[in-house]
Amino acid sequence: MKLIVVITIFVISVTVNDAFRAYNETEVALNDERAMGGYIKNVIADMAQSMKEAGYDPFYIERQEYIYQLPVPVIFKHVILIEQLLSNGISNIVVNSVNYSILASRLSFDIELPLVDMGVGSGSVETTVFGRNFTMNSSGKVAVQRMRFVGQIRFIVNLIPKISVSVRSSDIAFTMDGIESDVKLVVQNEDYSDKMNEFLSTTVPTTFKEYRSEINELLGILSVEYINSYLQAQQNN
Numbered sequence: 001m002k003l004i005v006v007i008t009i010f011v012i013s014v015t016v017n018d019a020f021r022a023y024n025e026t027e028v029a030l031n032d033e034r035a036m037g038g039y040i041k042n043v044i045a046d047m048a049q050s051m052k053e054a055g056y057d058p059f060y061i062e063r064q065e066y067i068y069q070l071p072v073p074v075i076f077k078h079v080i081l082i083e084q085l086l087s088n089g090i091s092n093i094v095v096n097s098v099n100y101s102i103l104a105s106r107l108s109f110d111i112e113l114p115l116v117d118m119g120v121g122s123g124s125v126e127t128t129v130f131g132r133n134f135t136m137n138s139s140g141k142v143a144v145q146r147m148r149f150v151g152q153i154r155f156i157v158n159l160i161p162k163i164s165v166s167v168r169s170s171d172i173a174f175t176m177d178g179i180e181s182d183v184k185l186v187v188q189n190e191d192y193s194d195k196m197n198e199f200l201s202t203t204v205p206t207t208f209k210e211y212r213s214e215i216n217e218l219l220g221i222l223s224v225e226y227i228n229s230y231l232q233a234q235q236n237n
């Protein structure tokens with residue numbers, strides 16, 4: 001669960017910050033398959049570098065407090081406190097292989113994130129509703145092992161009004177070796193650590209496997225949109 005949130009925020013932030021702006025402008029010969037493969041590897045390496053430079057890897061928050069309350073806090077007050085939040089590895093993108101074929105209008109790729117871990121020194125939620133208090137405390141570490149994306153992108157080279165490239169479809173297979181979870185979770189003075197660890201290390205991977213085809217379909221749809229808007233921005237410059 002946590003992982004999905006972090007990745008979503010990250011993707012949105014990259015778009016908002018326009019981190020791609022930092023890309024070195026390179027002319028790419030569409031019919032040079034070797035050069036194209038090298039270019040794609042460079043794009044991925046640049047993306048990893050801009051994640052590091054933007055402070056997403058490692059990502060660290062020393063202390064952050066969010067408070068929401070009504071003018072009469074005994075009716076409703078919500079306090080979230082996060083200390084020592086740390087995440088590592090999101091920019092460690094390993095390109096196993098990238099093959100580009102102009103004849104087949106196809107780009108095949110095999111990339112992976114060997115290890116992404118996230119930890120929090122202490123996190124707590126304290127909510128007061130009509131004078132009743134609800135508290136939740138958590139700490140610990142979660143590590144996601146080997147997220148791998150293997151797939152193909154089919155593209156179209158448009159000649160009119162000028163030469164440009166857009167993506168027609170994308171097939172992606174996502175796999176993950178496992179999640180290691182060592183967290184403490186206390187809700188209303190009751191210890192849910194074992195349940196939470198079991199949920200993260202067993203239920204989440206099993207659910208991912210169960211919904212593999214739906215997740216892959218979603219990745220396909222999102223990647224077509226994302227890459228097309230990226231290409232469009234590049235080509236309009």
Ligand SMILES: *[C@@H]1O[C@H](CO)[C@@H](O)[C@H](O)[C@H]1NC(C)=O
Pocket residue numbers: 024025
């Ligand atoms: C872009 O790449 C060229 C050649 O690889 C290099 O000389 C230049 O410094 C790079 N520019 C930026 C802004 O990274």
Ligand SMILES: *[C@@H]1O[C@H](CO)[C@@H](O)[C@H](O)[C@H]1NC(C)=O
Pocket residue numbers: 097098099108109110151
């Ligand atoms: C790319 O081509 C090489 C050599 O033919 C092959 O071993 C590799 O599996 C291919 N990669 C993908 C992602 O198709």
Ligand SMILES: *[C@@H]1O[C@H](CO)[C@@H](O)[C@H](O)[C@H]1NC(C)=O
Pocket residue numbers: 081124125126135136137
């Ligand atoms: C749980 O969080 C609350 C609110 O931040 C804090 O007052 C309390 O000491 C914490 N309890 C534990 C066991 O960490």
Ligand SMILES: *[C@@H]1O[C@H](CO)[C@@H](O)[C@H](O)[C@H]1NC(C)=O
Pocket residue numbers: 128131132133
């Ligand atoms: C709820 O928490 C507030 C401050 O966090 C405290 O003043 C109040 O006494 C608590 N109420 C109960 C019923 O424990």
